[in-house]
Amino acid sequence: MNVKKLGNVSRRNAIKFGAGVVGAGTLAVGVGLQPGNEGKAIAAKYPTTPDETIKALLDGNRRFVQRKRTNPHQDAAWLAEVAKTQKPFASILSCADSRVPSEIIFDQGFGDLFVCRVAGNIATPEEIGSLEFGTAVLGSKVIMVMGHERCGAVAATIKGSSVPGQIGSLLEAIKPAVAKSEGQPGDRLENACKANVLVQIEKLKSSPVLAQLIKENKLKIVGGYYDLDTARVSLVS
Template identity: 60%
Template sequence: MTPDQALAKLMEGNQRFVESKRLNPNQDAARLAEVASGQAPFAAILSCADSRVVPEIVFDQGIGDLFVVRVAGNIAITEDIASEEYAVGVLGTPLLVVLGHERCGAVAAALEGGELPGVIESLVFAIRPAVQASEGKSGDRLTNAIKSNVSLQVQRLQNSSVIASALQEGKLKIVGAYYDLNTGEISLVD
């Protein structure tokens, strides 16, 4: 599957989800047996850990279709980059998507500032440059920061030598995306 075909397949699945016409593919015992000995996902997703954003469901995919890494704020920190490098470099996944979403709490925390308990501050620290880059743009401040954060994380992933090499060879496409919590629709972020 080419990177463009993988993106089309993913977006077609989201359209089915939005229209309540899910096929629920690859979610049976036969698929379980098929992928038990190995995986070949057609897309890798770096998604927020938010419980309302479940990539396999919102893209209408099944077992073994997606390689999903979830972390609050969909941030590309070392371990997440390493996981996506595995998907791209070892599994040969042709598509990598950074999936942000409407009303993201991690981005909102970065916008608001202030004290946070435990090590939550590490998430906010990774998002702050995106917040700063979005300042002064017209429109909703939080939405702008969320989309800016998606773009920042795409850039961070592109700095990986494994991912950069796959991009340069035309084996990989990387895109940013934004999930609307109210409609379920996913749109690409420039």
């Protein structure tokens, strides 16, 4: 992401300014980018609505599960095209777990997905700001918050063990989901992982930038759950 200085505004302050306003045009100006015709040829190859985008993601995952991957957008010509600009059709907030690579799971290629990864797939201010950029400026039509089976960050939160360094900040962000899932029937860890997806979705929806895009039917925020054993992504609601 190229963020130029806006007058005397630093990169950091420019991003803060962009995150506090509503509207793709205003946000683009706030981070030093102007919406234009660049990327139209790329965008034309992608789904045009949030519902079509969700279907494209799930269709790609189905190909992956069935071992029928098409490995799109990975040749030299496409790589040269997206080197000029990017228009990712979907954004993914996923766990940093090494077994959950979004482009592979959804059978996508270069420039297709705007991916933010952090342990426990939590919506920190930095992740929210990144996703605001990915949607309002770059044009992603869906944000999928994707948790996964046997998430170590969620398991550690349930155990309540003492942890070193900054790991505790991750667990603090997951605690509301653990509390929300208490007493539910079934597997405790799976319930907490899915509850965590929903908690992080609500955090994202509190963003005025994302809320405005949702109101204008330009964006949907959905939850996903990745099964490590089957490689299948199911929607969480």
